[in-house]
Amino acid sequence: MMITKNNEEIEMMRQSALLVSKTLAEVAAILKPGITTLSIDKMIGQFLGDHRAVSSFLKYKGYPFNSCISVNDVVVHGFPGKNELKEEDIVSVDVGVILNQWHGDHAYTFAIGEPLPAVKQLIKVTKESLYKGIEKAVAGNRVGDISFAIQEHTEKKHGYGVVRELVGHGLGRLMHEEPQVPNYGKRGSGQKLIEGIVLAIEPMINLGKKDIYTEADGWTVRTADGKRSVHFEHDV
Numbered sequence: 001m002m003i004t005k006n007n008e009e010i011e012m013m014r015q016s017a018l019l020v021s022k023t024l025a026e027v028a029a030i031l032k033p034g035i036t037t038l039s040i041d042k043m044i045g046q047f048l049g050d051h052r053a054v055s056s057f058l059k060y061k062g063y064p065f066n067s068c069i070s071v072n073d074v075v076v077h078g079f080p081g082k083n084e085l086k087e088e089d090i091v092s093v094d095v096g097v098i099l100n101q102w103h104g105d106h107a108y109t110f111a112i113g114e115p116l117p118a119v120k121q122l123i124k125v126t127k128e129s130l131y132k133g134i135e136k137a138v139a140g141n142r143v144g145d146i147s148f149a150i151q152e153h154t155e156k157k158h159g160y161g162v163v164r165e166l167v168g169h170g171l172g173r174l175m176h177e178e179p180q181v182p183n184y185g186k187r188g189s190g191q192k193l194i195e196g197i198v199l200a201i202e203p204m205i206n207l208g209k210k211d212i213y214t215e216a217d218g219w220t221v222r223t224a225d226g227k228r229s230v231h232f233e234h235d236v
Contacts, residue, residue, distance in 0.1 A: 001178055002177070004197055005197070010198065013102045015100070017235045019048070024106060027110075033085060033086050036084055037071065037083065038081050069092070070092040071083075072089055075163060075223060075231065076092070076094065076107075079217065093107065103171050103172065103174070108232060108233075109127075125157075132152075134146075136149045142190045142192050144187055146181055146199075160205045165212060168200050171235055172198060181200075201236055203232055207229065209225050211224035
């Protein structure tokens with residue numbers, strides 16, 4: 001069941017989402033070759049604490065970090081570690097916060113230095129698809145309208161692989177609420193969108209095929225063909 005929020009609750013969620021955006025801006029300011037993803041994660045934890053918030057991810061089903069930091073062929077849920085970022089890497093930083101009991105949840109894919117042309121195009125198109133999905137996130141439309149817009153722009157127009165197993169979601173006092181928001185589907189299908197719900201729309205798009213696998217840690221999701229993947233997420 002979709003959970004609607006009143007104007008006051010949506011404003012509180014907006015504050016949570018704004019804190020995520022501020023956190024990602026702090027990440028952007030320190031990203032450079034040689035930095036470790038673990039040091040980024042520690043900065044994120046401290047920044048959230050300084051703003052009287054906590055990570056949505058830390059200890060969620062046993063997850064051991066403040067953020068998910070996914071490099072190159074890691075689609076999502078990458079563990080921060082001691083490996084250093086290098087030129088031409090791409091890195092998705094996914095941050096969730098709980099502020100005043102409400103969640104905010106965004107992700108942004110950054111390029112370290114100048115990415116390869118094909119990867120640069122993948123980043124551009126995936127970001128465009130996010131906004132095409134957002135355009136369809138209006139009361140009276142259906143979930144499938146969002147899904148179709150993302151798939152149409154990425155898979156049908158550009159030939160990229162759209163991940164099927166992982167989807168966007170509703171958001172509120174819980175990090176995952178109804179409805180699920182796939183990045184593929186048919187126009188006019190799925191649940192009808194109603195006034196007062198909040199969605200986390202998040203295209204996960206692969207340079208190659210759509211197939212993925214999960215590593216033995218139970219979290220890290222990689223592309224099956226080893227090609228790059230891009231992830232953007234925004235709350236609406």
